[in-house]
Amino acid sequence: MFSYSGSTKDTIEVAKKAKEKGARIISITRFVKSPLTTHSDVTLLCGANEGPLQGGSLSAKIAQLYLLDVLYVEYFKRTYQESIDNKESTARNMNLFHHYSANLYLDKMMPTPFPNSLSLVSLKFNII
Structure with a gap:
């Protein structure tokens, strides 16, 4: 689950439902102590500092996409x-x-x- 703040209501609700169904949750967020991380099995911290007027900054998105790419490559290698x-x-x-x-x-x-x-x-x- 991707959420810069880890506090997006829709994302938290999806994480709760998935967890109830037995899914393992990996959260990718900027803040270790966020509502999303309480539902996560694994938390990966990622993202640049954003000011209050910089919601959805490009640097945060690029960092998250890079991490997603690294995870994909590793998964692909392990399940070739x-x-x-x-x-x-x-x-x-x-x-x-x-x-x-x-x-x-x-x-x-x-x-x-x-x-x-x-x-x-x-x-x-x-x-x-």
């Missing part, structure tokens, strides 16, 4: 074959998704009031 299989499966499914969604969009093109332009009907669906 499973990660390769998952990556290939995701690529295959995304290719199918793009193929079918392109056909759906082409089938659903409708003229707009503007000459020389087309509007696409947006369709939302889940891949299972």
Whole structure:
């Protein structure tokens, strides 16, 4: 769970629900003593100091993204074959998704009031 302050109500609520369902929670936050860390199994401290007018500073986001990248690389190395299989499966499914969604969009093109332009009907669906 990412939260600079560790006090974002929605993030804390998600952490509580996930914990109730048996998930292990890793929190990435700036403050060790925050409401989020009370629900976490592991707390990683990350982020630059922010002033009151700097909410969502770029340096804090970059630090969090870097930490996420390090965690991903380590997980990938430890579960190499499973990660390769998952990556290939995701690529295959995304290719199918793009193929079918392109056909759906082409089938659903409708003229707009503007000459020389087309509007696409947006369709939302889940891949299972």
